[in-house]
Amino acid sequence: MTTTVVRPPSALALHEVSASYGGRTVLDGVSVEIPPATLSAVVGPNGAGKSTMVKAALGLVPSVRGHVALLGEPLRRVRRRVAYVPQQDSVAQDFPITAVQVVEMGRYPHRGWLRRLTRHDDELVAAAMEQVNVADLADSPIDELSGGQRQRVFLARALAQGADLIILDEPFTAVDARTESALLEVLTSLCENGRSVIAVHHDLRTVLDRFDHAVLLAGTVIAAGAPADVLTAEHLERAYGMAPLALNR
């Protein structure tokens, strides 16, 4: 008798993905697989195409070629199961909205344009805010929150959505070290519960210390795998043109 082991599909699989933006080719034939239930980082120098890679995977960049699978499926079949936490400056800074209203948006993909939010939705919203410790900020306008508080609110929106894959774009800019550490703890616990988290990130030190998986990007994939194997002096030199000093142990 043979048993077949069903491997869960990759959190994100790109095959020969190329993307251009504003007439410039930013990604050139990127192929990479990011395993499920891991905390993964996409790292690389400025202009390496980190944000473009995740946005291309999510269908948010106009001209993309190649093949993308999220949680083993094409995007259109997993829209509700994938959440995106955007870079703070791509959100309308002046929009009048309270923290709880932002988190409620996480339920919109499930309820569509018109169906009312149910009591179940309200419970999920409250639980998500509790989980990232922003329940007491529920009625605060978003433009009165600190960078770290905002980032937690957006993470709560992803949790309220019930996403299996959460993709964050530079989540720790404008966040102090203590908040960064607390947010990383939440993300780690999500991965322990089987969810997949991918963060575009630039602090290589935290990638080594806290992440399970890393993709090093410089227009194309330089290396992917366990952070210690990826962030070697040789790879970093190829990506950055020089090995960042802080990592020399």
Place this chain on the structure above:
Amino acid sequence: MSPDDVMIVVITGLLSTACALLGSFLVLRRQALLPDAVSHAVLPGIVLIFLLTGERASLATVLGATAFGVACVAGFDWLRRTGIVGSDAALALVFPALFSMGILLISRFASGAHIDLDSAIFGDVTFAPLRTIEIAGADVPRSLVITGGATLATVLLVTLLWRPLQASTFDPDFAELGGLRGRLVNQVLLVAVAGLAVVAFDSVGAILVITFFVMPASTARLLVRRVGTMLVVAVAVGWLSAFGGQRAAVTFDTSIPGTIGLTAGALFLLALLFAPRKGLLTRRLTRLRQPQ
């Protein structure tokens, strides 16, 4: 107040309602100059209709103007999304081109006829009660019918699209990824703005329309914490401007549209200075009261 006075306030108030609802989203999306651009971009539509039909202030004129208003917002949206030029530049590139096309058409084919925006589609609310049409045996001001219809359509549209409008204005990527059809809703909003602007130009004139798209929404933004409240306050500010402006114009014997516009401006200035959290003076006072 005479019946004509009431009619002027009602027509202006209805129009300010529609403009405030769409204008709130334009202001939040930093596209507040869009109605101004549309007001120039409609010229070639007006001239083409004149060349085809010999009419210069008919229903066909409004339709021709609308077509070019829509062309203006479509061109703007397309240029913006290429990512090659910025949002503001995209707008500034499209409408002067269309306006120039209109000027060229006039000088080449219609130099003898007196065609300009004022005579063709820019009305004046002062005379709105006098331009009537007959409905079921009664004479009803044409502008009342048109603005009533436009306002009703706008209220329905904003109600139906409330969630996607809100989500795609706040966080466009989220709206798109979450299947809320953010891009589609964006295009519907732009076309609605172009259509409403042209209809409103015809009833109350261009400056008042541009005022109503921007002023009440900007005033409301200073006073609220939630976008739903912002829309309600913007509508209230619009009606207050219409009523206050009309009364002041009668009292001081001044231009009605001008005085209504100025009233809207005065309300904005009050909010800018005294709004509870965001007002300039309020913030200074709060800082002074805090112990050093």
